Amino acid sequence: MPRPLSHIRVLDLSRVLAGPWASQNLADLGAEVIKVERPGAGDDTRGWGPPWFKDKDGKDTRESSYYLSCNRGKKSITLDISKPEGQKIVRELAAKCDVLIENYKVGTLARYGLSYAELRAINPRLIYCSITGFGQSGPYAPRPGYDFVFQGMGGLMSITGERDDLPGGGPQKVGIAITDVLTGMYASLAITAAITHCERGGGGQYIDMALLDCMVAFNANQISGYFVSGNIPKRYGNAHANVVPYQVFPCKDGHIILAIGNDSQFASLCKVAGHPELAEDERYRQMSGRIVNRESLIPMIADIMKTRGMHEWIEALEAANVPCGPINNMQQVFEDPQVQHRGLKVEIPTPAGVPCPTVASPMRFSETPVEYTVPPPTLGEHTQEILQGLLGLDQQAVAALAAKGII
Numbered sequence: 001m002p003r004p005l006s007h008i009r010v011l012d013l014s015r016v017l018a019g020p021w022a023s024q025n026l027a028d029l030g031a032e033v034i035k036v037e038r039p040g041a042g043d044d045t046r047g048w049g050p051p052w053f054k055d056k057d058g059k060d061t062r063e064s065s066y067y068l069s070c071n072r073g074k075k076s077i078t079l080d081i082s083k084p085e086g087q088k089i090v091r092e093l094a095a096k097c098d099v100l101i102e103n104y105k106v107g108t109l110a111r112y113g114l115s116y117a118e119l120r121a122i123n124p125r126l127i128y129c130s131i132t133g134f135g136q137s138g139p140y141a142p143r144p145g146y147d148f149v150f151q152g153m154g155g156l157m158s159i160t161g162e163r164d165d166l167p168g169g170g171p172q173k174v175g176i177a178i179t180d181v182l183t184g185m186y187a188s189l190a191i192t193a194a195i196t197h198c199e200r201g202g203g204g205q206y207i208d209m210a211l212l213d214c215m216v217a218f219n220a221n222q223i224s225g226y227f228v229s230g231n232i233p234k235r236y237g238n239a240h241a242n243v244v245p246y247q248v249f250p251c252k253d254g255h256i257i258l259a260i261g262n263d264s265q266f267a268s269l270c271k272v273a274g275h276p277e278l279a280e281d282e283r284y285r286q287m288s289g290r291i292v293n294r295e296s297l298i299p300m301i302a303d304i305m306k307t308r309g310m311h312e313w314i315e316a317l318e319a320a321n322v323p324c325g326p327i328n329n330m331q332q333v334f335e336d337p338q339v340q341h342r343g344l345k346v347e348i349p350t351p352a353g354v355p356c357p358t359v360a361s362p363m364r365f366s367e368t369p370v371e372y373t374v375p376p377p378t379l380g381e382h383t384q385e386i387l388q389g390l391l392g393l394d395q396q397a398v399a400a401l402a403a404k405g406i407i
Contacts, residue, residue, distance in 0.1 A: 003030025003368045008195060011093050012036065012074065013081070013102040013109075015043040017147075017177055018131050018211065020070040021184025023101055026191065027073030028361045028370045034093065034386055035071065035377065039078040039407060042379040043067060056353035068376050070184075072348060072358055076377035077386050078407050085406045087112050092391050094119045094126060098198075099191055103131040106141050116206045126204040127194040129187055135210030145211060147177035154179070154215030159222055162237040171235070183214040244290040245269075245298060248327065249305040256310050258301075259323040263287060268320045273304045348375040383407050 008031040012023040020035075020043070027033045037043055049064030080086040091114070094100055100119065102109055109115055116128040130136060133145025151157050151173045161172035187209045194205050216223070222233045225241070233241060238257075240246035245258050245266075260266050263286055267279040278284055278300070283293045290297055305313065310326060317324045328336065334345050347355035356375040363370060387393045387407070401407045 001368050003371070004365075005192070005195070006030035008032070008099060009097045010034065010099040010101065011090070011097040013090070013100065013104070014131060015103065016045055017070060017180035018183040018187070018209075019101050019103040020045075021181055022129070022131070022187035022191065023074065024070050024072060025184065025188040025361075026099070027374075028363065029192075030368070030371075031099070033074040034097070034382070035074045035076045036079050036081065036090070036093075037076055037379060039080055039380070039405060042076070042078070043071070045070075046379065053352070053356065054354065061352060062379065063376065068356060068358065071376035072356070072372070073374045074377055075382035075386065076380055077383040078380035079383075080406050081112055081114070083404075083406055085401060085404065087114060089387070089391070089401075089406075090114055091119065091122055093386075095122045096390060097123070098125065098195065099127045099129065101129045101131070101187070101191075105144065106132055106136055120204060124203050125198055127191060127198060127207065128204065129191055129194075129207040129209060131183060131187060131209045131211070133211050135213060136208045140212075147179040147211070148173055150179040150211045150215045154212055155219050155222070156215060159219070159233050159235055159241075161235045163235055166237065169235070169237075178218075179211045179215045182218050183209055183211050186214050186217075239294075239298075242291065243287065244294045245301050247298075249302055251305055251310040251313055252308060254310040255327050256305060256313050257325045257327065258305075258317075259325075261323065265322055266290070268322050269317065272316050272320050272322065273301075275300075275304060346372045348372050350375040351378070380407070 005026055008026070010023055010026050010031050010033045012019065012033050012035045014020055014023065015037070023033045023035070035043075041047075045067040046063055048066040049060070051065045052060035053063045053065065053068055055061055079089055081090055090112075094114075110118075116130075119126055119128060132141070133150070134140035134143055151160075152171070156178070157171040157173055160174060162169045164170060187207070190207045190209065194207060198204055222241070225231070226233055236247075238248040243259075243261060245260050248255050248257055258269065260269055266284070266287075267276075270276050270279040278297075282289065284290050284297050314324055314326065326332070333339055339345075342360075344360050346358050346360045348358060350356045358372065360372070361370045384398060387398050387401075388395070398407070
């Protein structure tokens with residue numbers, strides 16, 4: 001069976017993470033993604049190493065692990081879009097594509113004659129997705145922005161990190177560029193929705209994605225709680241504002257996560273721990289009571305958890321259907337039997353003679369599964385294929401573009 005988007009061609013003018021994450025999702029779903037990169041340099045993330053991908057001789061290549069994480073399934077062409085010849089090729093490609101993704105500063109592509117209005121005149125069915133820090137309008141629209149900034153501005157760091165009154169207290173960022181990944185995911189969803197709209201006869205449209213918008217939306221129930229109560233959410237470290245106990249506890253030989261989401265789970269925890277009286281105490285019997293009385297309950301649970309080892313606790317609690325788990329490092333993640341069973345590590349054959357490791361898409365389809373056959377491309381690997389095969393340029397024309405540094 002063809003994959004869901006195997007009939008879709010994407011022109012990807014984005015770089016770094018948010019845009020490439022979105023286009024990788026579309027490639028996983030079967031879309032043909034043409035990644036446009038700067039001649040000689042390419043996507044910024046190609047140089048964000050070490051670590052580097054290594055060839056069959058163990059030597060470093062030009063591709064960083066960062067670049068590999070978000071560019072599988074794509075074709076790479078080099079093109080200088082600041083030059084008229086490069087802009088002409090973009091217009092010709094846009095005429096043959098269903099989707100365009102870009103993350104230039106507001107107004108940059110308009111200066112190149114590549115705005116949505118100009119490309120829509122060429123291809124009325126084009127779905128044009130712009131990804132910027134602050135969106136296409138508003139007082140901050142011209143500003144550049146990076147994930148770290150948006151984790152702070154969007155409120156996430158105000159609720160992430162240990163409490164101010166405890167050792168190590170203060171705001172913390174998430175350990176990955178979560179704003180970019182979230183924006184890439186929202187962009188993927190918006191693009192697929194726009195494809196459906198187009199295929200129902202609605203034509204193409206413009207999608208304005210802002211990293212700040214996505215970060216604010218991500219705050220979910222914390223924002224809702226603020227709207228309803230007027231109380232500003234605060235940091236709870238590894239604890240949860242509305243669920244208790246729901247945090248990390250030290251054991252004899254490590255740490256364990258308890259994620260007690262309802263009253264029956266709390267009763268089971270207390271039984272396994274040998275303290276059923278806690279579940280009968282009116283202060284702790286119901287979740288609302290445990291939230292209000294967390295300051296007296298948590299120290300007692302902490303003392304109890306120190307009496308056994310992590311694996312001993314996990315075995316006993318899992319047998320009683322109490323949600324819990326270890327804190328794994330990346331090596332331990334991929335040693336986990338469930339992770340191995342789900343096949344979350346995938347290796348894609350490459351021209352370098354060694355497979356490229358990648359993380360499997362979490363999207364699992366019964367009829368149109370994701371395929372892992374196209375590794376992240378080397379810089380300009382498909383330039384001739386696209387210019388000659390898709391646009392019909394002859395060898396002489398391609399050579400002339402190369403001589404001018406356009407490709």
